[in-house]
Amino acid sequence: MSAFTAEVRISPRAGLLDPEGNAVQGALHSLGFDGVEGVRMGRLIRLRLEADSLESARGTAEAMCKQLLANPVTEDFEIHLEDIR
Amino acid sequence: MSAFTAEVRISPRAGLLDPEGNAVQGALHSLGFDGVEGVRMGRLIRLRLEADSLESARGTAEAMCKQLLANPVTEDFEIHLEDIR
Amino acid sequence: MRIAIITFPGSNCDYDCYQAARHVIGADARYVWHREEALPEPDIVVLPGGFSYGDYLRAGAIARFSPIMNAVSRFAEEGGPVLGICNGFQILCEAGMLPGTLLRNASLKFVGRKVYVRVENDDTMFTSRYRDGQVLALHVAHGMGNYVADPDVISELEADGGVVFRYTDADGHVSDDANPNGATNGIAGVINAAGNVMGLMPHPERSVEALLGSTDGRGIFESLRDHVMGVTSAALTATMGRG
Amino acid sequence: MTTSPPAPRPGDPEITSALVAEHGLSTEEYDRIRGVLGREPTYTELGLFSALWSEHCGYKNSKPLLRTLPTEAPWVLQGPGENAGVIDIGDGFAVAFKIESHNHPSAVEPYQGAATGVGGILRDVFTMGARPIAVLDSLRFGSLTRPRVRYLFAGVVKGVGDYGNCVGIPNLGGEVYFDDAYEGNPLVNAMAIGLLKTDDLIRANASGPGNPILAVGARTGRDGIHGATFASEELTEANQARRPQVQVGDPFTEKLLLEASLELIKSGHIVGIQDMGAAGLASSSTEMAARAGTGVDIDTSLMPTRETGMTPYEILLSESQERMLVVAKQGHEKDVVRILERWELNAHVIGHVTDDGLYRVRENGVVVAEIPGEPLVDGCPTYVREARESEEIIRLRTRDTREIDRGAAATNPTRVLMRLLGAPNIASKRWVYDQYDSTVRSNTVVGPGGDAGVLRVRGTHKGIAATVDCNGRYVYLNPRRGGMIAVAEAARNLVCVGARPRAVTDNLNFGNPLKPEVYYQMKEAVAGIAEACRVLETPVVSGNVSLYNESPTGAIYPTPVIGMVGIVENIDRVLGMGFRNTGDIIVLLGTNTDELGGSEYLKVVYGEVAGDAPNVDLSAEKSLHNAMLDLADRGMLQSAHDCAEGGLAVALAECAMSDHARLFGIEVKLSDALDAAPLLFGEAQGRIIATCEAS
Ligand SMILES: Nc1ncnc2c1ncn2[C@@H]1O[C@H](COP(=O)(O)OP(=O)(O)O)[C@@H](O)[C@H]1O
Numbered sequence A, B: 001m002s003a004f005t006a007e008v009r010i011s012p013r014a015g016l017l018d019p020e021g022n023a024v025q026g027a028l029h030s031l032g033f034d035g036v037e038g039v040r041m042g043r044l045i046r047l048r049l050e051a052d053s054l055e056s057a058r059g060t061a062e063a064m065c066k067q068l069l070a071n072p073v074t075e076d077f078e079i080h081l082e083d084i085r
Numbered sequence C: 001m002r003i004a005i006i007t008f009p010g011s012n013c014d015y016d017c018y019q020a021a022r023h024v025i026g027a028d029a030r031y032v033w034h035r036e037e038a039l040p041e042p043d044i045v046v047l048p049g050g051f052s053y054g055d056y057l058r059a060g061a062i063a064r065f066s067p068i069m070n071a072v073s074r075f076a077e078e079g080g081p082v083l084g085i086c087n088g089f090q091i092l093c094e095a096g097m098l099p100g101t102l103l104r105n106a107s108l109k110f111v112g113r114k115v116y117v118r119v120e121n122d123d124t125m126f127t128s129r130y131r132d133g134q135v136l137a138l139h140v141a142h143g144m145g146n147y148v149a150d151p152d153v154i155s156e157l158e159a160d161g162g163v164v165f166r167y168t169d170a171d172g173h174v175s176d177d178a179n180p181n182g183a184t185n186g187i188a189g190v191i192n193a194a195g196n197v198m199g200l201m202p203h204p205e206r207s208v209e210a211l212l213g214s215t216d217g218r219g220i221f222e223s224l225r226d227h228v229m230g231v232t233s234a235a236l237t238a239t240m241g242r243g
Numbered sequence D: 001m002t003t004s005p006p007a008p009r010p011g012d013p014e015i016t017s018a019l020v021a022e023h024g025l026s027t028e029e030y031d032r033i034r035g036v037l038g039r040e041p042t043y044t045e046l047g048l049f050s051a052l053w054s055e056h057c058g059y060k061n062s063k064p065l066l067r068t069l070p071t072e073a074p075w076v077l078q079g080p081g082e083n084a085g086v087i088d089i090g091d092g093f094a095v096a097f098k099i100e101s102h103n104h105p106s107a108v109e110p111y112q113g114a115a116t117g118v119g120g121i122l123r124d125v126f127t128m129g130a131r132p133i134a135v136l137d138s139l140r141f142g143s144l145t146r147p148r149v150r151y152l153f154a155g156v157v158k159g160v161g162d163y164g165n166c167v168g169i170p171n172l173g174g175e176v177y178f179d180d181a182y183e184g185n186p187l188v189n190a191m192a193i194g195l196l197k198t199d200d201l202i203r204a205n206a207s208g209p210g211n212p213i214l215a216v217g218a219r220t221g222r223d224g225i226h227g228a229t230f231a232s233e234e235l236t237e238a239n240q241a242r243r244p245q246v247q248v249g250d251p252f253t254e255k256l257l258l259e260a261s262l263e264l265i266k267s268g269h270i271v272g273i274q275d276m277g278a279a280g281l282a283s284s285s286t287e288m289a290a291r292a293g294t295g296v297d298i299d300t301s302l303m304p305t306r307e308t309g310m311t312p313y314e315i316l317l318s319e320s321q322e323r324m325l326v327v328a329k330q331g332h333e334k335d336v337v338r339i340l341e342r343w344e345l346n347a348h349v350i351g352h353v354t355d356d357g358l359y360r361v362r363e364n365g366v367v368v369a370e371i372p373g374e375p376l377v378d379g380c381p382t383y384v385r386e387a388r389e390s391e392e393i394i395r396l397r398t399r400d401t402r403e404i405d406r407g408a409a410a411t412n413p414t415r416v417l418m419r420l421l422g423a424p425n426i427a428s429k430r431w432v433y434d435q436y437d438s439t440v441r442s443n444t445v446v447g448p449g450g451d452a453g454v455l456r457v458r459g460t461h462k463g464i465a466a467t468v469d470c471n472g473r474y475v476y477l478n479p480r481r482g483g484m485i486a487v488a489e490a491a492r493n494l495v496c497v498g499a500r501p502r503a504v505t506d507n508l509n510f511g512n513p514l515k516p517e518v519y520y521q522m523k524e525a526v527a528g529i530a531e532a533c534r535v536l537e538t539p540v541v542s543g544n545v546s547l548y549n550e551s552p553t554g555a556i557y558p559t560p561v562i563g564m565v566g567i568v569e570n571i572d573r574v575l576g577m578g579f580r581n582t583g584d585i586i587v588l589l590g591t592n593t594d595e596l597g598g599s600e601y602l603k604v605v606y607g608e609v610a611g612d613a614p615n616v617d618l619s620a621e622k623s624l625h626n627a628m629l630d631l632a633d634r635g636m637l638q639s640a641h642d643c644a645e646g647g648l649a650v651a652l653a654e655c656a657m658s659d660h661a662r663l664f665g666i667e668v669k670l671s672d673a674l675d676a677a678p679l680l681f682g683e684a685q686g687r688i689i690a691t692c693e694a695s
């Protein structure tokens, strides 16, 4: 058994409306950050997990994303793993 | 002028309670992902910005984080930039 | 008539639904804790509003894995009426029992106030007591009511009577001002293709008594009662006929 | 049982005079501690005394003043001293309520500060066996023109809303004021009301030696250590650095705690329950024991923690949120745990009640603190400070307001009215309360936006009405009158909806009491409140004191917020403030006077805070309230609204515009021989605008 940290980066699917991103972009503009475009708000989830190997850790993390962490209809995810033991 | 993408990774400051992380961890356990620990929920913000140089882009992104994107009292942030032009 | 009200950790409109069902409609209302695996043979299932699991991650995302949800989806597959209100609507979307999803309000703020919705489809078991075009005064109270779905899903819903309620002003006109959360096309409530699973963001259970300002929400409960009674008496006739 | 005195714990810092000072204790107080113990305290003990003898827990500068408040009436079931006050409302029901401040935490982190403020006050109510049925919020900020203020304002409102909305408690009303006096030190006061069957009332007692003590709910982290001490000093650059770690609220866990606690209380398996609020485990366990005259013996190593390596000192003083202390009946531990587990909550036995009156704390069995409980809880020295009125305020008060008024009201009353209606202190607060769920639980008859909120009580014909009020500017100009006005206005708001005022919870927000000018304000304002509460028959049943509300720019306006609860006898007779029918007759109950002092008019048009606070005649006020209730009871009125900031003209406009979907015009004839300014915009007290049908 080995331990891993996983960082899951979830973002709204391209093309889908992102009201929060729009609002934040508006707020940035009004603070004078004019050159900012395409703001998209997502989620960052960090966790530790145990697994036999990097592949099996990836499999587990993917399963967690598909089942719970990301909404399959509206969100995309990326997983970044690091072996910590 | 050059264009950059910035990815801002925001996470709750170490030691602070993360009720959302706790709830997600509980849900993962009850879905059978037993080996998962230390779930921390953060935010991921992606955007494009214009700047003369990588340093100036970093300066702008940091200012945005301090002024708006991250809560200076409860959150830590990291900025990852990429030159796209 | 028996109404099962599913209570998740963090549900907080279960009580209101119970009161409305029991005292206004005269139904045999029962709370069902989310850990149960079976339903108490209800005629109707209600997923009430609130903040199941604190709305953490995404509203409804964790609740949909509750043990009772298997029984709820079986009940729906068999044609039983399932009504999701507010957080209940969000859970139904997360569970895939209704299309689309509910994002944060466009204002990024929680919105708690009176709104008007127009009945867009009175030909359902939830809305038979209303007329198409009728405008109802109801309360909303949510932070994530911004309904979105793929464009073709929206077109399909719009074309096939899947949109049951739409936010309008008091005169029934659609406008951005009248839309409390930025929902696509002002959609406030949708129904599945089979016509037995409906979700809506406004709270009909809070508008069933004149003392509290509006009785416009009664129609949903009364429509369901008509539906259940109709089915029951038909079934009764059928049994007697065979006998 | 005898134990040897606690030995110093390895790793604990040595006690020096600097360390004592850092704990907010004076040399005399430290000497008293040594007297109580008959030896030097351990570090853990020092922490305990520091927290319990802080202003926040020990009321050292306010107790002598608080004793002068009336607290009794036949309908009072529980006065001050418990988690919340309780009054009988008849039909077998009682109402528990209390107000609480979270000013300093909100200045640092507005969202979490406000959210955890709501969480704490809800726990104070449901630990009395009452189901929370309403939240009210009283807020004050600096000027909205400053970005930092807008950030604080937005964050606080979101925090109040998100917490109450998630737990599912309707917001019934509140108030928001903006004034430079609150710059850097916003006020965030939250009030909660709960409903209970009179028989279910439970008091937070640790009685019955041998009974087990359980910690319930969230795990303990290092959040908010020394929050109580932090709340008992000024916000300065220096203490910003050592301010406690931010407490994060979890309304989801709170909702579970609420349901579980009510079930526990009903189950009969427990003898007492209390929130681990300010000064956490330390204050909750000592206070519960002190009320019962017992002792406790707890072991901090049995507390479930969220972080590693926590010392007894940290565990005792942590202010992690959503935790409760439960004293169970001996032998019923399993039942308690079973109930909590059903609500997906944890419970751990951490000690038991003793009969030796000692407050004993262990770590892995080794005693680290052992203090006689009574002096720890009640032995905090109290002080009557020097009081002297500020010369500057005397000068302001005695200014002739007619010399300030250069005639704007007479020349262009319409323009003045428009400006007043647009002024932040008068403008509609919809932006705020539209972020609050005010209708959940389906009992709200009048929500935020009226003179007072009203809930019906299911199973009766009654209603409960509530309001929070204080005009800090009046209190600043004339603390005694200002205190009276706060009570009188709250009561007037209640009668306007048809409710009889019954009792008060007060939140005394003041500056640094060591300044004679501030102590004078406290003393006078409390005297005014006491007198008004006597005359209006609204005893004070609970409250909170928040001192040291100062920032680099000076002390806040003295702001004793009055939360008041009233009873509606016939829920069908509830009145709203908005006009109802075209053609109805508008009547003014009360008298217009020649007063402009402290008015919004002087502030908005001339930028001046000057003159005396409006005169208040308490017995006339009482007669007005009785008359108003009589009219309401006979069903003779269509609407009622009290005249407050902005005076008559603003009040009339509010009645005409209260429902934006249904606007009215008005035609009124005023025959008083007064100048335009006092007549239209003066803030004379004791006035109500009512309407009745023409016939
Ligand atoms: N922070 C708040 N939360 C909820 N309601 C509020 C808040 N601030 C103001 N309100 C509501 O807005 C209305 C107007 O407030 P205010 O001007 O203080 O009224 P009044 O002068 O009658 O006390 C009241 O109904 C009050 O309850």
Ligand SMILES: [Mg+2]
Pocket: D175, D468, D469, D470, D644
């Ligand atoms: Mg007021």
